[in-house]
Amino acid sequence: LCLGPSTGSSSGNKQPDVRITDKALDLSWPMQTGELRFAQSFLHHVYPDSAQWSADAGLRLTLTVTKAHPKMWRTPFEAGKLPTIKPDWSRWVEEGDDDDKEDDLVSGGRRQPAVEQAVDELNIADERTLEVPPLDVSTEEWKEAWRALTSPQRMLTLALFWNAQEHAGRLAAAKHLMGILRVSGGVDEKLEARFKGGQALLQPLDVSVYEAEKRPTAWVRTFRQMGRGEQVALLDTCFEFCDSHEHGLIVASFL
Known part of the structure; x- marks a missing residue:
């Protein structure tokens, strides 16, 4: 306006x-x-x-x-x-x-509301559902389960977490991530401009590239029931347990 x-x-x-x-x-x-x-x-x-x-x-x-x-x-x-x-x-x-x-409208169809889309993405065949322990990042059992995921499975899980958030939750998560990246010197001018320039980076992520990957459905369902602060803290922990290559993929998803 x-x-x-x-x-x-x-x-x-x-x-x-x-x-x-x-x-x-x-x-x-x-x-x-x-x-x-x-x-x-x-x-x-x-x-x-x-x-x-x-x-x-x-x-x-x-x-x-x-x-x-x-x-x-x-x-x-x-x-x-x-x-x-x-x-x-x-x-x-x-x-x-x-x-x-x-x-x-978006290319290939209509964009669904975030939570509705996340629910649809979880309506998947049983053979693509990973058996995982409860979503409790303070336990060694969860940490071992997270490390046991393949890199594509971790990226898919994070994307499903992101898509399961309401708009305000995504905004809080994006601000938190940008704060981490600024401290570490991981924010270039392009990413900074993208973050300040609008809300496009807060849209649902396309997970079609991970269509064949197994995913921890139970974790995503639990994540959807968490409060906004809990969701941001969980994403922060997941980011911490990702390697440098995965950090690059996460940052690239905002560009």
């Missing part, structure tokens, strides 16, 4: 105060000529923790936020099309289009 005029200068103006909930945007921007106010309710719910924004010298504020509602959005806000708003999304819906159709 681009808010405000594209001409003029913000020299001498303060930074805007942007407040976002899952249903509304409230913006106040102190100007030399007075305060600019903008308050609107989103057409449907959004993920407030996904919001990123920047203000440029042309009095334009660019806001990126991820939709939580799975259906089409005719406009970003309940008030309809607004002259100062320029939406920029992957699939624009004109007036009169069917609002009941799903959006987020």
